[in-house]
Structure formats: C-alpha cells, structure tokens
Amino acid sequence: MLIIDSxxxxxxxxRLKNVSLSVGDSEYFIILGxxxxxxxxxxxxxxxxxxxxxxxxILNDRDITDVPAKDRNIGMVYQDYMLFPHLTVEENIGFxxxxxxxxxxxxxxxxxxxxxxxxxxxxxxxxPGTLSGGEQQRTAIARALVMEPDALLLDEPLSALDVKTRExxxxxxxxxxxxxxxxxxxxxxxxxxxxxxADRVAVMQQGSVIQVGTPDEIFRKPNSDFxxxxxxxxxxxxGEGSPGGIVTVEHLQIxxxxxxxxxxxxxxxxxxxxxxxxxxxRNGKNILSGCVRTVRQTGGIVRIGVDAGLPFQVSLTxxxxxxxxxxxxxxxxxxxxPSVAHAYPPGDSGGT
Amino acid sequence: xxxxxxxxxxxxxxxxSLLIAAFIVLVLLGVVTHSPLDVFIECLxxxxxxxxxxxxxxxxxxxxxxxxxxxxxxAYALARYTFPGKFLMNMVMDIxxxxxxxxxGVGLLLFFGVSPMGKSLAAxxxxxxxxxxxxxxxxxxxxxxxxxxxxxxxxxxxxxxxENVAKTLGCTDAQAFWRVTLPMSWNGLLAGAVITWSKGxxxxxxxxxxxxxxxxxTETLPLSLFLNMSTGKLEVGISAxxxxxxxxxxxxxxxxxxxxxxxxx
Numbered sequence: 001m002l003i004i005d006s007x008x009x010x011x012x013x014x015r016l017k018n019v020s021l022s023v024g025d026s027e028y029f030i031i032l033g034x035x036x037x038x039x040x041x042x043x044x045x046x047x048x049x050x051x052x053x054x055x056x057x058i059l060n061d062r063d064i065t066d067v068p069a070k071d072r073n074i075g076m077v078y079q080d081y082m083l084f085p086h087l088t089v090e091e092n093i094g095f096x097x098x099x100x101x102x103x104x105x106x107x108x109x110x111x112x113x114x115x116x117x118x119x120x121x122x123x124x125x126x127x128p129g130t131l132s133g134g135e136q137q138r139t140a141i142a143r144a145l146v147m148e149p150d151a152l153l154l155d156e157p158l159s160a161l162d163v164k165t166r167e168x169x170x171x172x173x174x175x176x177x178x179x180x181x182x183x184x185x186x187x188x189x190x191x192x193x194x195x196x197x198a199d200r201v202a203v204m205q206q207g208s209v210i211q212v213g214t215p216d217e218i219f220r221k222p223n224s225d226f227x228x229x230x231x232x233x234x235x236x237x238x239g240e241g242s243p244g245g246i247v248t249v250e251h252l253q254i255x256x257x258x259x260x261x262x263x264x265x266x267x268x269x270x271x272x273x274x275x276x277x278x279x280x281x282r283n284g285k286n287i288l289s290g291c292v293r294t295v296r297q298t299g300g301i302v303r304i305g306v307d308a309g310l311p312f313q314v315s316l317t318x319x320x321x322x323x324x325x326x327x328x329x330x331x332x333x334x335x336x337x338p339s340v341a342h343a344y345p346p347g348d349s350g351g352t
Numbered sequence: 353x354x355x356x357x358x359x360x361x362x363x364x365x366x367x368x369s370l371l372i373a374a375f376i377v378l379v380l381l382g383v384v385t386h387s388p389l390d391v392f393i394e395c396l397x398x399x400x401x402x403x404x405x406x407x408x409x410x411x412x413x414x415x416x417x418x419x420x421x422x423x424x425x426x427a428y429a430l431a432r433y434t435f436p437g438k439f440l441m442n443m444v445m446d447i448x449x450x451x452x453x454x455x456x457g458v459g460l461l462l463f464f465g466v467s468p469m470g471k472s473l474a475a476x477x478x479x480x481x482x483x484x485x486x487x488x489x490x491x492x493x494x495x496x497x498x499x500x501x502x503x504x505x506x507x508x509x510x511x512x513x514x515e516n517v518a519k520t521l522g523c524t525d526a527q528a529f530w531r532v533t534l535p536m537s538w539n540g541l542l543a544g545a546v547i548t549w550s551k552g553x554x555x556x557x558x559x560x561x562x563x564x565x566x567x568x569x570t571e572t573l574p575l576s577l578f579l580n581m582s583t584g585k586l587e588v589g590i591s592a593x594x595x596x597x598x599x600x601x602x603x604x605x606x607x608x609x610x611x612x613x614x615x616x617x
Contacts, residue, residue, distance in 0.1 A: 049516045069519035076520040082513050086535045095531075099522030147521065 001025055002151050002183060007045060007055030014041045017207040018055070023151070023200075026181040030194050032218070033204035034230065039187045042204070043153045046185070047076045059150055070099070075144030079156040081136040083128035089115075089139050090124040096147045114146040117176060134165035138172070145180065154186040158193065170196055191231070194218075203227050205348075220272075220340065225265055226348045233267040234313035238346055240264070247343050252309050254286050255338040265346040270315040272340035275304065275324055280335045288312075288334045292326050308334055384594050387587050395591035403568055404576040404592060411484060411572060412552035415491035419499040419548050420541070427503035428529065432512065449497035456494050457561025464489070464562065484570055486563035491552040499548040506540025507533065539610040546610075550603035554596055 002023040009016040016038050023029045033039050045052055048069030056065045064072050083092050090111055097107045115121045118138040128136055137157060144152055157173070158166045174197055177184055186197065194201055194215050202212045203226075211223045222228035228236055239249035245259035247266050254266060274280070280287065290308025297303075302321040306312045312334055316324060326332055387395070395401055429435070430442060448456055464470035464480040473480070480486040510533050518528035534541075556574040563570040565579055573592045580589035 044516065047516070047520050049519065068524070069516070070522045070524060072520070074520060076517055078513055078517070080511075080513075082511070082517045084514065084518075084532055084536070086538075095518070096521030099527065143517075143521070 001058075001060060002046070002185075003056075003058040004042075004046065005056045005058065007042075007052045007057065009041060009045050009050055009052045011041055011050070014038050015207040016042055016045065016052070019204075019207070019209050020055075021202055021209060021212065023183060023185060025183055026177075027183055028177050028197050028199045029183075029185045030198035030201045030215075031185065031187045031204055032189070032194065032201055032230070033187075034189075036206075037204040038207040039204055040155050043076065043155050043185065043187060046151070047074050047153055048072045073147065073150050075147055075149035075152040077137070077140045077144050077152070077154045077157050079159050081128070081133075081140045081160075083136055083139055083143070085128050087127075088124065089120065089126050089128065089131070092128065092139055093124075093143045093146050095143060110146050111142075114142040117145065117179065118142040118172070132165070133161050134169055137161065137169060141173075141176070145176070145182065149182065151183045151185060154184060156187050156189070158190065159188070166190075173197060191219075203230060205230075220269065221342045221344075222267055223344050224348055225346060228265065228267040228344075232269075234270045235266075235268040235273070237266045237310055238263065239266055241343055245338065247341070249310060252288065254341055256341040256343045257339045258343055260343055260345070263346055264343040267342050267344070268312075268336060268340055270303065270313040273312065273314045273334050273336045275306070275314050275316065275326065276333050276335070277324065277326060277330065279333050285335045285337055286341065290332060290334060292328050292330045292332055295321075295326075295328060306332060306334060380597055383590060383597060386590050391587050392591050392594065395588050396595075398588065400568065400571070400576065400580075401588060401591055404571050404573045405595065407484060407487070407570075408553050408572040408574075411487040412491060412549050412555075415488045415495065415552045416499075416545055416549040418488070418492050419496050419552075420545055423496060423499035423503045423544070424541070427500050428507050428533075430500075431504050431507035445500055446497050448494050449501075451494075453490075453494055453555065453557025454561060457490060457558035460486075460490060460493060460558060460562045480562060482562075482564040482566065482570065484563065487555075487559045487570055487572060490558035490562045491555045494555055494558045495548045495551045498551055499544045502544030502547065503537070503541060506537045506544070509540070510536050543607045543610045546603045546606045550600055550607075553599055 004019055004021045007016055007019045014036065019042060021029075031039050031042065041050065044050055046057060048064070048067060052065065056063055058064065059072065059074070084095065087095065093111045093114055094107045097110055102110075111124070112121065115124055118141055120135060120138045120142060123131060123135055123139070128139065131139065137160075141157070158169055161169060170193060173184075173186075176182075177197070186193070188194065198215050200212060201215050201218045203210045203218060205226050211218060211227045213221070218227065219231050222231060222233060225236065237249040239247045239254075241247050241256075241260045241262060241264035243259045243261050245256055247254050247256050247264055249266060256266065279289070288308040290306040290312065292304060293307050294305035295302060300318055302316045302318060304314045304316065304321075304326070306314060314334065324332075426445070430438065430445075461481065464473065464486070470480070478485065480489050514532050514536065515525075515528040518532045519525070523531060553572075554574055555572075556578065559570070559572065560575065560578075565571070565575050567579060571579065573596055577589045577592040577596070580586070580592070
C-alpha cells in the first residue's frame with residue numbers, strides 16, 4: 001500500500017499542491033493529465049528524487065518521506081528509457097543488484113530471469129544505442145523489475161514508441177503486472193492504456209489531483225468540467241438541475257441519472273447517443289429531434305454534429321453510420337438513456 | 353538572375369575562406385620548412401631543446417592533472433546545482449581566460465611574491481616565483497577555465513534523469529556520478545584535457561612573469577623560442593616552434609574527434 005498524504009512540492013516551473021492518493025497492493029494505477037500537470041514530479045517525489053515541501057509518503061506502513069531514493073526500493077522508468085549508454089543490456093539490468101553488492105552469479109541469474117520475462121534474452125550482450133525503441137523500453141522495465149520493487153513508477157513508458165510497438169508493449173505490461181503482482185503507477189495521455197491496464201485512474205491538473213476513480217467512473221462520471229473536457233465528453237452543457245433527476249438546458253429537459261438541485265454541468269459521451277431517422281420508442285429514454293449539420297470521417301469513427309436546439313456530437317462506427325443512412329440536412333432523432341447523462345457541479349476543480 | 357546572384361555570393365564567400373585557409377597553411381609551412389631537416393634534427397637533439405621538451409611536458413601534464421582535479425567537481429556543481437552566487441561564480445571562473453596572460457602573470461607574481469600567503473607558502477618550501485613550480489601554477493591559473501567550460505557543458509549534456517534512475521537503483525549521489533555521469537562524460541573530459549594540455553604547453557605570458565625566462569631552468573618550449581629568437585639563434589627557436597605546431601595540430605584533431613561526440617547522449 002502506497003499512501004501519498006497531502007504532498008506539496010514547488011519546483012518553480014512545476015508544482016504539486018496538496019496531493020493525496022492511496023494505491024493498493026498490486027494495483028495498476030494510472031495518472032492522467034495534460035502536459036505540465038505535475039505528473040512527472042509526483043513520480044519523482046514518490047521515487048525520492050525530490051523531498052516534498054510538506055506532506056508524507058508511506059509505503060507498506062513505513063514512512064519513507066525522508067528516506068533517500070536508493071533505500072526506497074521503488075523502480076522508475078522514464079519515457080526516453082534512460083539506459084546507461086556505456087553499459088550493455090546485461091550490465092544495465094544488473095546495475096541495481098550490483099549496487100546492492102549482490103553475488104555475480106546471483107546477478108547473472110536474476111538478469112536472465114528478468115530478461116526472459118521481457119523477451120530480451122537475445123539482446124543481453126548489446127549496447128543500448130543499437131536497440132530499437134521498444135527493445136530499449138523493455139530493457140528499462142527489466143532493469144527496474146529485477147530489483148523486485150515495492151512499487152514501479154512508469155512515466156509515459158509507451159509515448160515515445162510507434163503505434164504497433166506501443167500496442168504490443170501495452171499487452172506486455174498487462175502480462176507482467178499479472179505475473180509479478182507489482183504495484184504500478186503509470187503516467188499517460190493515452191486513453192487506450194487507461195482502459196487496457198488501469199484498475200484505477202487519477203486525473204491531475206496544475207499540480208492537483210482532480211478526480212480518482214475506476215476508468216469507467218472517470219470517463220462516464222466526471223466530477224468537473226476539466227475532467228469532462230479532458231476525457232473527451234464532447235456534449236457538455238450547463239443547465240439547471242432538480243432533485244427529481246431532470247436537468248433543464250435552455251428549453252430542453254433532459255432526464256439524468258443523478259438529480260441535484262441548482263446550476264449543474266451535464267455531460268454525455270458522443271458514443272452513448274443513438275441516432276436514427278425514425279423516432280424510436282421512448283421506453284424511458286431521452287429522445288430529442290434535430291437536424292444533421294456536419295459529418296466528419298475520422299478513421300474508423302464517423303462524427304456527426306446535430307442541432308437539436310443544442311449542438312450535439314454523436315460518434316458512430318462506420319457500419320452504424322451506413323445503417324443510419326444520414327447526411328447533412330436530414331432530420332434525425334437522438335436517443336440516450338438517463339444513465340449516460342451525468343450531472344455534476346459546474347466548475348473546473350471537482351467536487352472533493 | 354536571382355540564381356546568378358546566389359552563386360556569385362557563394363563564390364565570394366568560398367573564395368575568402370580558401371584565401372584565409374591558404375594564408376594559415378603558408379604561415380605554418382614557412383616555420384616548418386625554414387630549416388633543413390638535418391639542422392632541425394640537430395637542434396632537436398641539443399641539450400637545451402631536450403631540456404625544454406622535458407620541462408614543457410612535465411609542467412603541462414602536471415598542470416593539466418590539477419586542472420582536471422579542480423574542474424570536475426566545480427563544473428559538476430555549476431552544471432547540476434543551484435546555489436547562491438552561482439551566476440557570479442560562473443563569471444569569476446572565466447576571468448582568467450579573458451585576461452591577457454601577462455596580466456594574470458603579474459597578479460600571480462604579486463600574490464606569490466609579496467602577499468603574506470605567498471610568503472608563508474614560500475616559507476613552507478613552495479616557491480613559485482622564478483621556479484618550474486611557477487610554470488605549473490601559471491599554466492593552471494590561465495588554463496583552468498578551458499577545462500572548466502568543456503567539463504561544464506559535458507555534464508550539462510548528460511540528462512540528470514540518468515542519475516535519478518541510478519539513485520532508484522541503489523546509488524548515492526556520489527555513486528551515481530561515479531558509475532553513470534563520469535563514464536558518460538568520458539569523451540568530453542578527454543577532449544577538455546587535451547585542449548587544456550595543449551594550451552598549457554604553449555603558455556608563455558603568465559609563465560614568463562611568474563617563473564621568469566632562465567635558460568635551462570624555467571625554459572619551456574615557448575620560452576626557448578622566445579629566448580633563442582631574441583638572441584639570434586634562429587634555428588633553435590624554430591625547432592621549438594615546429595614542435596609546438598605539431599602538438600597543436602595533433603591536439604586539435606583529438607579535440608574535434610572526441611569533443612564532438614559528447615552530444616551523443
């Protein structure tokens with residue numbers, strides 16, 4: 001269990017403001033946030049590169065706030081690998097065990113084991129400069145894992161890789177997590193990594209944690225305009241809520257899952273809205289009618305802008321789009337369950 | 353029309369470059385080819401030049417070692433840490449490089465000759481004025497900034513995240529430096545050492561002031577060149593100059609060869 005308790009750190013350019021998180025044993029915890037949100041300095045503070053200005057860090061019931069990095073047993077992997085260029089892959093992986101003055105035979109065995117886990121056994125004699133990006137990152141992960149760390153920190157580990165390598169290494173990360181049960185904290189901008197890997201997610205903005213939850217909670221039940229916008233809630237409206245579960249946006253009344261009185265923000269994911277040319281049966285759904293304004297093809301997804309009194313964005317798969325058979329100017333019906341319409345207090349900072 | 357202008361411009365710049373390059377080569381060739389080979393070899397084998405070569409190599413190697421010893425920690429501090437007075441310190445460290453060597457020499461002469469500290473050093477047996485020790489001191493003082501600047505930029509080119517990773521892998525600050533930063537800086541430091549050594553072996557002004565120009569006592573190659581040219585022994589002076597030219601060219605080559613690769617990381 002890793003507990004970050006009210007940690008603040010000001011490095012001038014980047015800062016942490018009163019960050020509190022707790023990460024369970026063997027949990028895969030992802031931190032999302034825009035550039036400059038303070039994600040890397042949070043990891044570096046956990047690793048012990050910086051001491052916090054205030055707050056405490058507790059790892060497995062031990063207060064490590066003032067423990068130097070070398071004695072924390074926390075592994076760190078950066079986006080750009082940071083493999084020691086003057087050492088071979090084998091020496092890189094064995095670097096930490098050598099610091100611990102382990103027996104050379106023991107180091108050799110452990111390095112082999114770790115290299116096998118990452119499928120880089122055939123590269124052990126090579127120097128990092130001769131490896132591909134994916135191979136370098138595997139080496140960096142092996143170098144951290146061979147120490148059997150109490151927590152493994154991954155700072156955008158897949159961001160520098162090409163799409164294909166990224167996907168295969170993402171699968172590897174899931175497999176390694178499964179096999180070793182290591183507690184992992186992983187920073188990313190990439191939503192696929194969140195859904196594929198994360199048990200829980202924290203969203204950071206300007207040095208603060210805004211929301212913590214399961215991927216589904218973060219993506220469907222944002223607690224603030226910032227999170228809603230960041231996770232791609234394209235239908236974001238402000239309206240007036242009522243305890244009965246109706247939000248009034250301009251003249252439209254939308255039934256939502258969670259009633260709350262007063263001014264609220266309302267968020268609906270574009271892929272949660274059904275679009276049809278004929279009016280669907282109500283069955284407890286929200287049904288709106290409107291006119292198609294724009295159709296944009298983006299890879300496998302078609303994004304349709306509909307003016308239903310409010311500007312709505314709907315995402316359809318290519319097949320769904322062909323079945324719907326709509327084009328600009330067509331009259332269409334939008335339908336969605338109250339459960340996908342999420343209301344939260346307006347503002348950028350989150351309710352907590 | 354436009355094209356012709358561009359090519360004329362190109363031609364003009366290239367011609368100037370060629371002329372200057374030719375000028376430099378001619379000047380150096382003039383020195384090297386001045387004396388016939390047998391005279392040159394005879395001078396080389398003369399006791400005086402032999403002495404100058406030995407003294408030059410000895411003093412420059414020692415002063416370079418001291419420069420490395422001092423520059424590595426100082427450059428690391430300036431590259432990695434923030435502390436009060438850092439900006440000023442950076443400037444102060446560079447002053448000896450900007451100073452005319454004669455002025456540096458006068459300063460050193462006064463410091464070691466008449467200041468209480470210099471006198472107490474002399475009392476302890478460390479006499480710098482008019483001794484070979486003074487040559488080492490003069491070379492050290494004037495050339496430290498070269499080593500320092502190269503070392504500083506070398507360390508700055510090593511991403512501190514390498515050290516961060518090393519620390520999470522069980523290293524203290526000092527071990528991270530020793531096991532990661534230093535080996536990664538090897539080429540840069542080597543290049544810096546070579547340029548410092550080559551500046552040291554050619555050091556004249558400051559050494560002349562502090563150590564004087566005593567034949568067969570503080571006579572390094574540049575001092576030998578100066579003494580023999582001023583006493584009309586042209587051939588001996590030129591043989592010293594030829595050696596200095598060869599040393600410069602070789603060091604420049606080594607510097608370019610290894611200095612350039614410091615940016616690889």
